[in-house]
Amino acid sequence: MSAPRTEASKSHALWEEARQLFPGGVNSPVRAFRAVGGEPVFFERGEGPYLFDADGKRYVDLVGSWGPLILGHAPARVVAAARTALEKGSSFGAPSAYEIELGRLVRQAMPSMERLRFVSSGTEAAMSALRLARAATRRDLIVKFEGCYHGHADGLLVAAGSGATTLGVPTSPGVPAAVAAQTVVLPYNDLAAIDRLFAARGQEIAAVIVEPIAGNMGVVPPRLGFLDRLRLRTEEHGALLIFDEVMTGFRVALGGAQALYGMRPDLTILSKILGGGFPVGAYGGRADLMRQIAPEGPVYQAGTLSGNPVAMAAGAAQLTELARFGVYDRLEAASARLAEGFAEALGAAGVPHYVARVGSMGTVFFHPGEVPDYATATRSDTAAYARWFQAMRARGVYLPPSQFEAWFVSTAHSDDVIDFVLAAARDAAKG
Numbered sequence: 001m002s003a004p005r006t007e008a009s010k011s012h013a014l015w016e017e018a019r020q021l022f023p024g025g026v027n028s029p030v031r032a033f034r035a036v037g038g039e040p041v042f043f044e045r046g047e048g049p050y051l052f053d054a055d056g057k058r059y060v061d062l063v064g065s066w067g068p069l070i071l072g073h074a075p076a077r078v079v080a081a082a083r084t085a086l087e088k089g090s091s092f093g094a095p096s097a098y099e100i101e102l103g104r105l106v107r108q109a110m111p112s113m114e115r116l117r118f119v120s121s122g123t124e125a126a127m128s129a130l131r132l133a134r135a136a137t138r139r140d141l142i143v144k145f146e147g148c149y150h151g152h153a154d155g156l157l158v159a160a161g162s163g164a165t166t167l168g169v170p171t172s173p174g175v176p177a178a179v180a181a182q183t184v185v186l187p188y189n190d191l192a193a194i195d196r197l198f199a200a201r202g203q204e205i206a207a208v209i210v211e212p213i214a215g216n217m218g219v220v221p222p223r224l225g226f227l228d229r230l231r232l233r234t235e236e237h238g239a240l241l242i243f244d245e246v247m248t249g250f251r252v253a254l255g256g257a258q259a260l261y262g263m264r265p266d267l268t269i270l271s272k273i274l275g276g277g278f279p280v281g282a283y284g285g286r287a288d289l290m291r292q293i294a295p296e297g298p299v300y301q302a303g304t305l306s307g308n309p310v311a312m313a314a315g316a317a318q319l320t321e322l323a324r325f326g327v328y329d330r331l332e333a334a335s336a337r338l339a340e341g342f343a344e345a346l347g348a349a350g351v352p353h354y355v356a357r358v359g360s361m362g363t364v365f366f367h368p369g370e371v372p373d374y375a376t377a378t379r380s381d382t383a384a385y386a387r388w389f390q391a392m393r394a395r396g397v398y399l400p401p402s403q404f405e406a407w408f409v410s411t412a413h414s415d416d417v418i419d420f421v422l423a424a425a426r427d428a429a430k431g
């Protein structure tokens with residue numbers, strides 16, 4: 001199915017203008033639709049489970065701003081909290097009670113966050129946590145996993161070198177080879193590779209950073225024993241374990257993946273849901289480590305808008321809503337229906353697929369079997385995904401514009417909304 005005709009639309013006119021202003025017409029690459037073809041949609045407003053484009057067309061939104069909008073668009077309590085805060089001033093650049101409220105809610109949900117620091121994005125949180133890990137261990141080497149994304153700090157835009165335990169290589173021009181060489185990249189879910197690396201270089205490793213449920217190669221859950229092996233090997237070798245819960249935090253459970261799997265990382269990074277739709281990140285964990293952050297310790301990190309009152313108020317309102325009884329059960333039920341319905345629709349049409357899901361995040365891989373790692377994910381039929389994306393878009397459902405991204409369900413996705421999506425899916429699957 002080809003992309004819908006958009007030449008006469010307002011969305012198209014905006015796109016033409018945006019291309020004169022921004023690289024690729026966008027302010028974050030995946031929004032340009034390069035992976036699925038056609039022109040990106042320009043949106044005007046969101047309401048509950050829906051997005052409305054510049055031409056007034058309505059879509060069921062399964063992207064949710066890439067995860068933050070777990071209560072849907074413009075939820076009344078979050079909007080009210082942000083508005084009330086904004087009327088009292090948009091930024092103080094000084095401490096306020098808003099930070100304490102959100103900080104308390106985070107620690108209640110994730111007891112491993114004994115102390116934390118608010119920042120403004122997931123990238124900033126990951127970068128700062130790695131600096132702390134290196135300072136605390138007096139080591140330089142970082143271990144990450146292929147297909148996991150932790151923001152775009154230099155040392156994290158790295159792919160595996162020729163051998164899994166050799167130097168990482170930059171994945172972007174502008175990343176110095178010397179910086180990339182301080183990162184080792186291993187295949188996700190590969191226990192033997194972890195064992196080999198620690199046996200060879202365990203004493204050099206400052207930290208292992210991992211998405212405890214990967215969401216940036218499409219959703220790839222950890223296999224049994226994967227996270228435990230990371231905990232074991234890091235502890236044995238005096239390295240730190242950092243959970244990147246930017247996507248999974250408050251998503252797969254109020255306490256994130258660490259609550260779901262009963263794990264205690266040394267440091268955690270958060271963003272997305274934490275900010276209630278505003279730009280907020282956080283890193284935190286063991287108090288003895290966090291005491292090394294300035295001004296209590298020597299590890300420098302700062303931010304003009306860190307702890308921004310409007311963002312803190314929105315985040316606190318969102319977490320308070322999530323803590324209500326039954327929220328995650330409802331999310332689970334709606335998401336299970338969606339995943340099963342997608343599988344049924346594609347199965348009935350004879351399309352090879354594999355649906356991965358943990359709680360309210362999931363991916364339909366156009367791949368015939370389990371996807372445990374990046375190498376497998378990249379064997380998916382991305383052309384089939386692009387056709388599915390466009391067919392769903394034409395039927396009023398906005399999916400992530402890439403095979404290698406997660407869809408997200410919100411509490412605003414009621415039974416009726418899921419019915420609508422599944423009817424579209426059955427129709428779209430016929431091709």
Ligand code: PLP
Nearest residue numbers: 121122123149150151246247271
């Ligand atoms: N970590 C994970 C797991 C993410 O999914 C993302 C962004 O999608 C980031 C870090 C980077 O966050 P940000 O885009 O806020 O810099």
